[in-house]
Amino acid sequence: MERKRAKSGEIRLTEVAKLAGVSPITASRFFRNPEALSPSKRERVASAAKELGYVPNLAARALASQRTEVIGVLIPSLTNNVFSDVLRGIYDASEGSRYSIQLANTRYSILQEEQLLRLFQAQKPAGLIVTGIDQTAESRAVMEAMNCPIAQIMEIGPDPVDMMVGFSHQDAEFAAVSHLVTQGFQRIGFVGAQMDPRMQRRFGGYREAMKAASLFDPRLIMTTSVPTSITLGGTLFADLLSRAPDIDAVSCGNDDLALGVLFECQRRHLSVPEDMAIIGFNDLEFMASAVPPLTSVRTNRYEMGRSAVTMVLAAIEGNHPPEPVVDLGFQLMVRQSSSPRRP
Amino acid sequence: MERKRAKSGEIRLTEVAKLAGVSPITASRFFRNPEALSPSKRERVASAAKELGYVPNLAARALASQRTEVIGVLIPSLTNNVFSDVLRGIYDASEGSRYSIQLANTRYSILQEEQLLRLFQAQKPAGLIVTGIDQTAESRAVMEAMNCPIAQIMEIGPDPVDMMVGFSHQDAEFAAVSHLVTQGFQRIGFVGAQMDPRMQRRFGGYREAMKAASLFDPRLIMTTSVPTSITLGGTLFADLLSRAPDIDAVSCGNDDLALGVLFECQRRHLSVPEDMAIIGFNDLEFMASAVPPLTSVRTNRYEMGRSAVTMVLAAIEGNHPPEPVVDLGFQLMVRQSSSPRRP
DNA sequence: CAATCCGTTGGTAGCGCTGTCAATGTTTGT
DNA sequence: ACAAACATTGACAGCGCTACCAACGGATTG
Numbered sequence: 001m002e003r004k005r006a007k008s009g010e011i012r013l014t015e016v017a018k019l020a021g022v023s024p025i026t027a028s029r030f031f032r033n034p035e036a037l038s039p040s041k042r043e044r045v046a047s048a049a050k051e052l053g054y055v056p057n058l059a060a061r062a063l064a065s066q067r068t069e070v071i072g073v074l075i076p077s078l079t080n081n082v083f084s085d086v087l088r089g090i091y092d093a094s095e096g097s098r099y100s101i102q103l104a105n106t107r108y109s110i111l112q113e114e115q116l117l118r119l120f121q122a123q124k125p126a127g128l129i130v131t132g133i134d135q136t137a138e139s140r141a142v143m144e145a146m147n148c149p150i151a152q153i154m155e156i157g158p159d160p161v162d163m164m165v166g167f168s169h170q171d172a173e174f175a176a177v178s179h180l181v182t183q184g185f186q187r188i189g190f191v192g193a194q195m196d197p198r199m200q201r202r203f204g205g206y207r208e209a210m211k212a213a214s215l216f217d218p219r220l221i222m223t224t225s226v227p228t229s230i231t232l233g234g235t236l237f238a239d240l241l242s243r244a245p246d247i248d249a250v251s252c253g254n255d256d257l258a259l260g261v262l263f264e265c266q267r268r269h270l271s272v273p274e275d276m277a278i279i280g281f282n283d284l285e286f287m288a289s290a291v292p293p294l295t296s297v298r299t300n301r302y303e304m305g306r307s308a309v310t311m312v313l314a315a316i317e318g319n320h321p322p323e324p325v326v327d328l329g330f331q332l333m334v335r336q337s338s339s340p341r342r343p
Numbered sequence: 344m345e346r347k348r349a350k351s352g353e354i355r356l357t358e359v360a361k362l363a364g365v366s367p368i369t370a371s372r373f374f375r376n377p378e379a380l381s382p383s384k385r386e387r388v389a390s391a392a393k394e395l396g397y398v399p400n401l402a403a404r405a406l407a408s409q410r411t412e413v414i415g416v417l418i419p420s421l422t423n424n425v426f427s428d429v430l431r432g433i434y435d436a437s438e439g440s441r442y443s444i445q446l447a448n449t450r451y452s453i454l455q456e457e458q459l460l461r462l463f464q465a466q467k468p469a470g471l472i473v474t475g476i477d478q479t480a481e482s483r484a485v486m487e488a489m490n491c492p493i494a495q496i497m498e499i500g501p502d503p504v505d506m507m508v509g510f511s512h513q514d515a516e517f518a519a520v521s522h523l524v525t526q527g528f529q530r531i532g533f534v535g536a537q538m539d540p541r542m543q544r545r546f547g548g549y550r551e552a553m554k555a556a557s558l559f560d561p562r563l564i565m566t567t568s569v570p571t572s573i574t575l576g577g578t579l580f581a582d583l584l585s586r587a588p589d590i591d592a593v594s595c596g597n598d599d600l601a602l603g604v605l606f607e608c609q610r611r612h613l614s615v616p617e618d619m620a621i622i623g624f625n626d627l628e629f630m631a632s633a634v635p636p637l638t639s640v641r642t643n644r645y646e647m648g649r650s651a652v653t654m655v656l657a658a659i660e661g662n663h664p665p666e667p668v669v670d671l672g673f674q675l676m677v678r679q680s681s682s683p684r685r686p
Numbered sequence: 687c688a689a690t691c692c693g694t695t696g697g698t699a700g701c702g703c704t705g706t707c708a709a710t711g712t713t714t715g716t
Numbered sequence: 717a718c719a720a721a722c723a724t725t726g727a728c729a730g731c732g733c734t735a736c737c738a739a740c741g742g743a744t745t746g
Contacts, residue, residue: 687746688745688746689744689745689746690743690744690745690746691742691743691744691745692741692742692743692744693740693741693742693743694739694740694741694742695738695739695740695741696737696738696739696740697736697737697738697739698735698736698737698738699734699735699736700733700734700735700736701731701732701733701734701735702731703730703731704729704730704731705728705729705730705731706727706728706729707726707727707728708725708726708727708728709724709725709726709727710723710724710725710726711722711723711724711725712721712722712723712724713720713721713722713723714719714720714721714722715718715719715720715721716717716718716719716720
């Protein structure tokens with residue numbers, strides 16, 4: 001008995017080939033590299049596929065070719081606005097390519113990351129994008145064994161697994177705090193939440209800038225490992241104020257915290273920046289439209305996602321970028337909330 | 344010559360089986376249904392797999408079993424905070440199950456949705472979650488042909504493709520506007536952006552509530568198809584004010600717009616709610632901590648994502664829920680921004 | 687005019703796993 | 717004690733596609 005449309009009711013490549021009057025392998029080539037066919041056959045296969053409504057079986061393709069067309073992406077949070085921009089860049093850049101994105105959420109846990117990495121291993125992705133540079137030794141080992149291009153994003157540092165796209169959080173925060181110092185502020189507080197590695201590096205930037213200006217005082221620091229939120233910004237700022245009532249500025253580890261601080265200032269009738277200067281980090285959309293507009297450090301999040309995918313895609317094609325570490329930098333967006341202190 | 348670790352350097356199931364001294368099929372069963380093995384063999388296979396560091400080949404599994412362990416998810420935006428909550432629910436609920444999430448972004452385009460749906464078709468997902476109820480006829484046909492559980496989320500309506508989890512945007516907005524009416528406001532404006540189907544239904548709720556109170560006036564409406572943002576809220580509100588300077592309240596199609604309106608009020612030194620009441624939609628985190636706290640309609644976004652996955656998972660196991668349409672409702676969160684109008 | 691090359695096409699043989707069904711032991715009921 | 721029911725295991729035959737290599741014809745070359 002002829003074997004035909006055996007189990008599944010799906011159209012197979014063989015059917016298409018038969019209708020087009022070519023061998024299955026020629027039909028197969030049509031879907032992967034149409035230029036290799038003569039125009040006449042190309043035409044025939046195309047119309048046969050359309051007529052039958054053929055949909056290639058990805059599992060069979062992956063099994064036969066020993067590779068997938070999936071790029072794995074590991075991010076630490078789905079809630080944080082920062083990552084939605086990165087993701088948008090990632091999805092945008094992957095569009096049009098044959099590759100699809102497989103997203104996983106580590107929830108800021110390097111152990112979860114390790115586990116997810118092993119899960120990805122089973123999929124043999126064509127490429128990988130991971131957040132940050134603080135993987136466990138085990139995670140690094142898995143990545144190195146994975147034999148596919150890997151981009152670490154959000155930060156840059158020495159010793160990339162493969163490629164990196166990011167910027168120096170420490171330098172960026174250093175610039176932010178130095179700006180406040182230049183504007184004449186002296187008692188500059190720091191408010192931080194979540195305290196993931198990037199937040200810690202930003203805190204490092206704050207510390208170095210304060211020390212460089214001989215203004216460092218541990219009482220000016222208010223951090224927590226609680227996940228960040230706007231409300232939390234207000235709470236932390238309130239705590240900070242009760243400990244150090246003489247602060248004249250706050251550098252916030254991110255923009256959500258900064259907005260929370262602004263609201264708390266409004267609640268206490270502290271004018272910004274006259275009574276309290278505020279600076280945020282990331283330059284989310286609301287920073288410019290807040291009242292007063294809030295100074296922040298713009299980070300190129302969308303571009304980071306885009307570049308990471310572009311680099312991974314190029315590497316898959318064999319074109320590893322000459323320089324594996326790309327620094328996307330940052331821009332200090334000076335706004336009213338950090339206007340110079342009155343003399 | 345013996346065929347062994349043929350092309351790829353990967354460990355195969357056969358190797359594990361050999362080391363464990365069982366047949367490949369028994370080893371296979373170990374990974375899918377360990378309870379079916381006798382304790383001794385289970386033990387042997389487990390240790391053999393561990394020793395060799397075996398990772399199952401998902402493509403081969405999918406090909407042989409004619410199904411995948413992927414749940415496809417279609418959402419219209421990665422930027423909108425609303426969807427990050429839904430996504431969090433989706434990812435949280437899928438964790439622990441064997442299923443992984445495949446996310447795709449339609450960018451509010453039903454044509455893009457159609458295309459992505461066809462792309463998903465090729466993957467034969469085990470389940471599908473799509474946003475909204477306004478698919479094209481073509482999309483519906485693809486979904487119906489897909490032969491897997493499908494949940495439509497965010498909204499509810501008649502004629503589900505399979506299952507639905509959501510709430511009535513029209514009823515929710517109706518409740519919001521009725522609340523403003525009850526509080527004594529008369530010239531209630533509406534500000535809307537993006538104008539996707541859900542925003543349009545919310546607008547419908549506004550219109551009905553205003554008509555019911557004999558307060559409807561087309562000059563009170565300011566909408567645009569431009570994607571939503573906080574800044575846009577301010578702009579639209581400014582436009583609205585110049586057209587209808589006598590408005591005493593604004594109902595915003597979402598919270599971002601509401602925050603933009605609040606900022607614009609602050610800029611113009613309009614007190615909220617004395618000069619202008621504000622009400623938002625979704626109850627994002629910042630609504631409660633704004634100054635003054637902003638009234639909003641809480642929607643159960645996280646729960647929506649969770650339920651959708653739970654229902655799809657159950658349906659995959661053959662337990663379709665008795666009631667295919669689940670209404671998660673909404674709660675009016677009354678805060679200071681809609682305090683009663685002075686007599 | 688033969689030798690060589692290239693572009694195009696097809697045949698064969700798996701890729702690694704699981705569905706099906708039969709075979710084997712093992713317990714239960716009467 | 718014997719049949720019947722159950723639990724456990726294995727053999728076989730693909731799942732739909734592509735890598736690899738060979739074959740073919742026509743164009744190009746010396």
